[in-house]
Amino acid sequence: MKIKVKVVPDLENIEVEIQCPKVTPEVHDIERILSLNILALQGKKDQRLYTLAPRDIFYFDAIDHKVFAYTKDDVYEVNYKLYQLEELLKDVFLRINKNTLVNPKTIKSFQSSINGRMEAELINKDRLIISRMYVKDLKEMLRGEKA
Helix, strand or coil: CCCCCCCCCCCCCCCCCCCCCCCCHHHHHHHHHHHHHHCCEEEEECCEEEEECHHHCCEEEEECCEEEEECCCCEEEECCCHHHHHHHCCCCCEEEECCEEECHHHEEEEEECHHHCEEEEECCCCEEEECHHHHHHHHHHHHCCCC
């Protein structure tokens, strides 16, 4: 794969064109990754609305029928159900228990816990429990086996 950046001063927005001999799963992956960079979610904090980029969100947690997005330093309420976020962000986030989706790139370390579960420490020092049902999926995603 070859990547070129061409500066065109007359353009108002960034334009990305994928040129390929045929559409392959790799081309679809590139398209999905680029699309996620444009995606923005709205989060609410202190009665104000904020635009959140998925790459800045460490994890989503569902508590009392509300879903919260956790970034490095803040927490925002989002108007999505967890299953909607799981589908929308399936290439970036992974479910690790009934109430939580995590961005695997924010995981600093793992530690085995009781009953086959694991505990993940994130780079912001938050700790999350990974239920044994989701341990295999997380390991596959981290090894690059799950798309």
